[in-house]
Amino acid sequence: MIGTVLNYVSLRILGEGPPDYGDNYTALGRGRKWVLDHGDATSIPSWGKVFIAALGVYEWEGCNPLPPEFWLFPSFLPYHPGKLKKEAKMWCYCRVTYMPMSYLYGIAFQGPITSLVLSIREEIYAIPYNNIKWSEQRHNCCKEDLYYPHSFIQDLLWDGLHRFSEPLMKKWPFRKLREKGIKRVVDLMRYGAEESRYMCGILTSQWLLNLQPM
Numbered sequence: 001m002i003g004t005v006l007n008y009v010s011l012r013i014l015g016e017g018p019p020d021y022g023d024n025y026t027a028l029g030r031g032r033k034w035v036l037d038h039g040d041a042t043s044i045p046s047w048g049k050v051f052i053a054a055l056g057v058y059e060w061e062g063c064n065p066l067p068p069e070f071w072l073f074p075s076f077l078p079y080h081p082g083k084l085k086k087e088a089k090m091w092c093y094c095r096v097t098y099m100p101m102s103y104l105y106g107i108a109f110q111g112p113i114t115s116l117v118l119s120i121r122e123e124i125y126a127i128p129y130n131n132i133k134w135s136e137q138r139h140n141c142c143k144e145d146l147y148y149p150h151s152f153i154q155d156l157l158w159d160g161l162h163r164f165s166e167p168l169m170k171k172w173p174f175r176k177l178r179e180k181g182i183k184r185v186v187d188l189m190r191y192g193a194e195e196s197r198y199m200c201g202i203l204t205s206q207w208l209l210n211l212q213p214m
Contacts, residue, residue, distance in 0.1 A: 001142035002048035004031050005041050005124060012120055019123075032123055041124040042132060043142040056110045056117045057124065059136050062134035065161040066098065067169070068181035071188065096192070097148035103185045104179055138162065161174065 008031045012018070016028055023029030035041055042062065043050065050066070052058040070081055081095050103109075111117070121129040139155060150158075168174045 001038060001044050001145045004034055005044050005048060008032060009120060018119055035124055036126055038124040038142050042137040045138045045141050045145045054104050054109050056113050057120045058107045059134040062137040064158045065140045065166055066102040068102040068106040068185045069177055071184045072181050099185055099189055103182060106182045
């Protein structure tokens with residue numbers, strides 16, 4: 001699902017017109033049919049949800065929380081995403097991707113809502129965009145993309161953050177904590193860019209996400 005949706009959206013951005021309904025022959029027509037036949041774009045995995053939410057064809061409410069405040073916690077905590085005594089707490093590929101994703105999530109970044117974005121919203125979902133219950137899509141993942149299902153404890157933690165922590169972070173004084181977390185993330189991303197002499201690093205997707213706050 002993630003590959004099909006992102007390729008479909010990329011082709012539309014590059015200038016390919018929307019396929020006609022019933023078109024099962026062109027690349028876009030076959031791609032859209034596959035997406036709709038497999039649960040539509042609401043079942044794209046978590047990383048894909050972030051990409052299309054930033055574009056504006058998905059809502060951040062449908063993403064599991066990516067709190068930037070985690071980067072403020074002491075590094076000795078077991079769930080801190082950084083390092084302690086050269087021992088990484090989080091696999092490097094996840095860590096460098098989580099960093100810009102937590103920034104985008106923290107500010108709920110969304111690109112301009114253009115006519116193209118509105119058109120894509122109509123093309124990749126089985127029901128009207130405004131009728132989708134986004135909060136119910138957080139754990140929704142296409143079975144073809146589900147390599148390792150979430151445990152009950154993991155879903156419980158996600159739900160707790162979504163229902164209790166996130167509403168607080170939108171109110172004073174907790175909003176100040178979010179702003180501080182966002183600033184910390186931006187400082188870390190800029191530090192990493194300068195130290196690597198602005199080379200791509202280990203993930204191209206990381207740099208694509210890093211460009212927005214840079």
